[in-house]
Amino acid sequence: xxxxxxxxxxxxxxxxxxxxxxxxxxxxxxxAGVSPSTSxxxxxxxxxxxxxxxxxxxxxxxTSVAGGGIGVPSASSPVPTAGSPxxxxxxxxxxxxxxxxxxxxxxxxxxxxxxxxxxVVFPNPSREDPGKAxxxxxxxxxxxxxxxxxxxxxxxxxxxxxxxxxVVFAVLSAGALILTLNxxxxxxxxxxxxxxxxxxxxxxxxDIAALLCLMFSNKWARSLVVLVTLAWSSWATYPFMSTAVPxxxxxxxxxxxxxxxxxxxFLVLAND
Amino acid sequence: MAFxxxxxxxTALFHVLFKGLAVAFYICCKWISxxxxxxxxxxxxxxxxxxxxxxxxxxRRLVGLRWWNETDENGExxxxxxxxxxxxxxxxxxxxxxxxxxxIVASLGVWVLFGIVAILNFSPNYLLIVGIAIVLNGANxxxxxxxxxxxxxxxxxxxxxxxxxxxxxxxxxLFSA
Numbered sequence: 188x189x190x191x192x193x194x195x196x197x198x199x200x201x202x203x204x205x206x207x208x209x210x211x212x213x214x215x216x217x218x219a220g221v222s223p224s225t226s227x228x229x230x231x232x233x234x235x236x237x238x239x240x241x242x243x244x245x246x247x248x249x250t251s252v253a254g255g256g257i258g259v260p261s262a263s264s265p266v267p268t269a270g271s272p273x274x275x276x277x278x279x280x281x282x283x284x285x286x287x288x289x290x291x292x293x294x295x296x297x298x299x300x301x302x303x304x305x306x307v308v309f310p311n312p313s314r315e316d317p318g319k320a321x322x323x324x325x326x327x328x329x330x331x332x333x334x335x336x337x338x339x340x341x342x343x344x345x346x347x348x349x350x351x352x353x354v355v356f357a358v359l360s361a362g363a364l365i366l367t368l369n370x371x372x373x374x375x376x377x378x379x380x381x382x383x384x385x386x387x388x389x390x391x392x393x394d395i396a397a398l399l400c401l402m403f404s405n406k407w408a409r410s411l412v413v414l415v416t417l418a419w420s421s422w423a424t425y426p427f428m429s430t431a432v433p434x435x436x437x438x439x440x441x442x443x444x445x446x447x448x449x450x451x452x453f454l455v456l457a458n459d
Numbered sequence: 460m461a462f463x464x465x466x467x468x469x470t471a472l473f474h475v476l477f478k479g480l481a482v483a484f485y486i487c488c489k490w491i492s493x494x495x496x497x498x499x500x501x502x503x504x505x506x507x508x509x510x511x512x513x514x515x516x517x518x519r520r521l522v523g524l525r526w527w528n529e530t531d532e533n534g535e536x537x538x539x540x541x542x543x544x545x546x547x548x549x550x551x552x553x554x555x556x557x558x559x560x561x562x563i564v565a566s567l568g569v570w571v572l573f574g575i576v577a578i579l580n581f582s583p584n585y586l587l588i589v590g591i592a593i594v595l596n597g598a599n600x601x602x603x604x605x606x607x608x609x610x611x612x613x614x615x616x617x618x619x620x621x622x623x624x625x626x627x628x629x630x631x632x633l634f635s636a
Binding site: 289323330341353356 | 496503511516529587
């Protein structure tokens with residue numbers, strides 16, 4: 188009844204797996220992604236919409252998908268005939284992240300930073316659905332922005348440079364942590380790292396303000412720049428924070444965020 | 460020659476290089492520069508480079524493991540692990556693997572020691588650097604240990620399934636013959 192010898196590469200979807208148990212999945216995309224299929228291979232679309240096509244129909248081992256929370260869905264990729272590069276187990280966004288060249292990995296991370304920055308800080312349609320917007324969070328972007336801000340503020344400080352640097356860095360990191368905890372404790376549904384990532388990316392406008400303030404020393408110009416970028420930062424954080432918490436608690440979640448940006452704004456302004 | 464016996468000498472070198480540089484710089488920082496800002500930035504940059512290298516390059520090349528964290532459609536946070544299949548795992552050199560594991564554990568140990576020294580010296584500034592080092596090294600260690608456990612479980616699962624799928628047709632034949 189069950190042809191266990193000829194089963195296709197299974198992604199993480201439960202339905203696909205159950206289907207595959209009873210018949211060979213025909214080479215028809217199930218809507219989320221397509222890839223060319225050869226006569227004896229099958230194209231499946233993986234949950235994230237990226238297609239994986241095995242080179243041949245191998246004996247495939249049944250997989251188990253762990254439920255929600257911390258889960259490790261496992262789908263084995265085809266074990267090809269002899270003399271091939273090592274294949275990988277596990278859910279692979281592309282078939283070969285284990286054996287890809289280093290430059291690919293680096294490029295992927297850099298592109299991710301740019302994409303995340305654009306999604307968080309600049310107006311774009313995916314802001315309507317914040318949960319989806321920062322699906323691919325990363326902490327490298329925030330890391331660079333915090334370091335840049337601390338460096339800028341420290342270099343424009345006339346004395347106590349070391350203290351300024353350490354204080355800015357500590358305040359920003361601790362602030363991001365505490366704000367995230369605040370949202371979580373208010374009953375918000377946001378991933379810890381996603382929130383850290385958003386708060387970090389929203390420092391980008393403040394970075395710009397700090398760099399511009401390095402150049403001008405006119406008090407009014409600096410105030411204007413800081414005000415504009417503060418508004419920009421708050422606008423950037425707003426959808427992420429507000430959709431995460433229940434509506435009654437929106438203000439409670441947003442107020443500390445604005446407070447933090449205002450205090451950083453003062454730091455930037457007061458730096459002489 | 461120290462590099463004999465390694466299957467991936469360049470990867471092994473980089474695996475140890477950034478860690479070693481970070482530790483060395485932390486120890487010698489006062490002789491190189493008098494500014495704490497420089498110490499901090501250089502140390503943290505080296506630590507970040509090391510974290511990225513271990514997670515993305517040496518983990519893959521030396522032990523065939525990879526881990527990362529994703530958010531799925533329901534907004535849940537999911538840990539993903541990748542590992543090479545059995546055939547490829549056996550091709551991995553044991554010396555590479557030994558270097559990998561011992562380096563990351565030793566590095567964490569050294570930074571914990573530095574942390575204790577910094578606490579005893581009452582220098583919160585340097586504690587900041589040590590804190591970051593411990594967080595980054597710790598994250599890699601936890602990730603890779605979890606990944607290795609997962610890889611072992613998968614291999615065992617596979618062995619069981621392979622056995623089952625081999626025996627089933629034989630049993631069918633027994634009853635239909």
